[in-house]
Amino acid sequence: MSYRTMEETEDQSAALEFLARAENYDPPPPEAPTHIATHGSHVFLAGDRAYKIKRAVSFPYMDYGTLERRKAFTRAELDLNRRTAPELYLGILRLTRGPDGKIDFNGAGEAIEYVLEMRRFDQDDLLDRMAERGALTPALIERTADRIRSFHNAADSLNAGDAPGAGAAGLRWVIEENFAEFAAQPRHFDPDEAALYAARVRTVLEQTAPLLDARVTDGQAKHCHGDLHLRNICVIDGEPTLFDGIEFNPRFACIDTLYDLAYFLSDLEIRGRSDLANLAFTRYFLDGGYDGLPCLPLFLSTRSAVRAKIMVSGAEAQDVLPTRQDMLDQSRRSFQAARQQIEPAEPVMVGIGGFSGSGKSTLARNLAPLLSPVPGAIHLRSDVIRKRLHGCPPSQPLPAAAYRQDVSARVYRIMLERAGDALRAGYSVILDAVNDRSEDRQAMMAVAKACSVPFKGFWLDVSEEVMARRIAGRTGDASDATEAVMRNQSKRGHGALGDWKKIDAGGPAEAALEAAKSHLGLP
CATH class of the missing domain: 3.40.50.300 (P-loop containing nucleotide triphosphate hydrolases)
Structure with missing residues (x-):
């Protein structure tokens, strides 16, 4: 996955100009809406609400290039994320243009965009922000692990055809993508270290391939969250809430439940909170069920490797030197974690x-x-x-x-x-x-x-x-x-x-x- 290019497929300027004006909301927010642009969306923070539209972009891994696709994926985002955050995802608004050219919410004219309306929350309540200021507690992490376990248990199992990100083939695709990115960035990933890492990962993948495939047959391939790091978990009304799960590509979200959990554990580890990662690990397996554990080192290492390559891609797009350097530092820590997590270990x-x-x-x-x-x-x-x-x-x-x-x-x-x-x-x-x-x-x-x-x-x-x-x-x-x-x-x-x-x-x-x-x- 790369975020380096950003080519718009359609002109969304009229919709963006409308959403940027406070007087277009009912009731109008006390301040001008704050606009946040990401690689895949435009978000406007207005009062106690957040309004999100899909960005008109088309990548191999994420295609919002037409209005119909943006409509379908907005509905999918609402439905999927209501599984974990119904209090956060409120509904969908049509952005319409009338015969006179006037744009409005849910008007009588044709739809020009579909807007996901969400409850706004304090950014300081994101778990990544809490980690940065040392505010994560064992109790909160254990409750988060409980939430993740309950979410996984409640999700419907998928067959192999509907879960392209699960099983040995699904994980192999991610792993080879990682290796290709490392090879394309020799300035950031030492070729000798990357080669040693690749050899070890391929060996472990072949060793665990039968179990990876068996877990699909046993019902552990599900439409999970797909991007379960600390920045996609917030505290709402005192409880940890999973949000912003992936709807746009089944390769990333229709995966093994333990691969979903692994991103959360890996993020804590990379942030130097191995104590909290262990608490979450033990809590998730509160009732046993360790059949999939031989796959976990590979899952953890792959998640850390994904983070390493994403941080490099993000750093390349940064103009602010301190931010760029911080992202490169995170990439190095993530790559070293990936190497450590895949090393052989002797249990005691x-x-x-x-x-x-x-x-x-x-x-x-x-x-x-x-x-x-x-x-x-x-x-x-x-x-x-x-x-x-x-x-x-x-x-x-x-x-x-x-x-x-x-x-x-x-x-x-x-x-x-x-x-x-x-x-x-x-x-x-x-x-x-x-x-x-x-x-x-x-x-x-x-x-x-x-x-x-x-x-x-x-x-x-x-x-x-x-x-x-x-x-x-x-x-x-x-x-x-x-x-x-x-x-x-x-x-x-x-x-x-x-x-x-x-x-x-x-x-x-x-x-x-x-x-x-x-x-x-x-x-």
């Missing part, structure tokens, strides 16, 4: 145990992004699994019956089954539970051995006073443990720990993390 299984309040989940969250492959280990937390078993959100307390021994045994079985599935798919796993029974610890080690991956077990050693203080300070946590529960656990003890390493976790979280990293041989 980590068990974290300790009484309630010892800091197990804090250590797991801090450690997970550091394990390979990108975006890190899947964090399996017994407290969250228990809540999902009972159909409850993580923060909702459960009755005492939910903690019977038979229920706890089921929770551990599910945790171990998911751990094995993730390990076999090539991803590291962190098992976060009390793990005070020797048989539970032995079962974890057995799963790792069966999957032929290394195992490291950590027991967090903390005084009862510190654990009690931490429990008292919890809010909105998945754990229902009280101080009394913790003291009963401590009274029972943990038995012989065997190969599990004790970590002093009574101090700052950073100290416990450094100890765990040291035992794992991480830098």
Whole structure:
């Protein structure tokens, strides 16, 4: 995909002049409309509304060259984006010219353009803006992952003929486009590095091709968003909202659901927020279902490579030197991320145990992004699994019956089954539970051995006073443990720990993390 040329196929000047005048709106906005032109659209911000028309352009990948095509794609944009943002996409207005030549909204004359009316929102509520000012929170990212998962689950599955962007052939087309762009830009993409990257990607593509095609057969090819980076997610009425999904080319939007997710994860990674990328990753797979994970490194790398080439194309069109340099810097970071994400990785299984309040989940969250492959280990937390078993959100307390021994045994079985599935798919796993029974610890080690991956077990050693203080300070946590529960656990003890390493976790979280990293041989 290239955005370098911009040749208009039809004269839209009359429509643009009309939309630029405040008096043509009802009610008129307090200020003159702000005009934003992109490669594919003209947007006018007027009061609390945004008005968008397709730009009369024709590219191989996006053709708005005739009025009929602009009408059809405006309707498609409305219908598709109402799946995720019905409160944002309000409707379509006809821009008409009467017999006297006067232009109006929804007049009696012939239509000269079709205008998508949208609710306007504060640009500071875009997730990319929030990332720039450090305003993204774990809670927001987890809610966003929930939204993406729900959207993917609700979307209708497509057959191979209707999903040209899915399967091995669909991904191969994108990958080869990337390589062609890298070859055409040797000043920005070192030919030797690009060649090594291309060889590795082609190898992984051939290895995963059967699974890529099987996922189409299994219903994971859908009309997704297609462009799911942070700039296309905003906070509306306090909730993350996906908008501006691709309607103009099925190659870009009728894709594998995990390829759709990969752009979101890749964007967070490239912005240096691997912690949030890992949170989103774990949250998206809240209920397991890891069959497609062997494809994820290739999906992530391809998304990062796409971003690298787009940033170069955008930089070439910039007259402002600082902006141009920033885009080139982003391209370099994206290309390096693409290379890292496709490298071979050896998964590991980590068990974290300790009484309630010892800091197990804090250590797991801090450690997970550091394990390979990108975006890190899947964090399996017994407290969250228990809540999902009972159909409850993580923060909702459960009755005492939910903690019977038979229920706890089921929770551990599910945790171990998911751990094995993730390990076999090539991803590291962190098992976060009390793990005070020797048989539970032995079962974890057995799963790792069966999957032929290394195992490291950590027991967090903390005084009862510190654990009690931490429990008292919890809010909105998945754990229902009280101080009394913790003291009963401590009274029972943990038995012989065997190969599990004790970590002093009574101090700052950073100290416990450094100890765990040291035992794992991480830098």
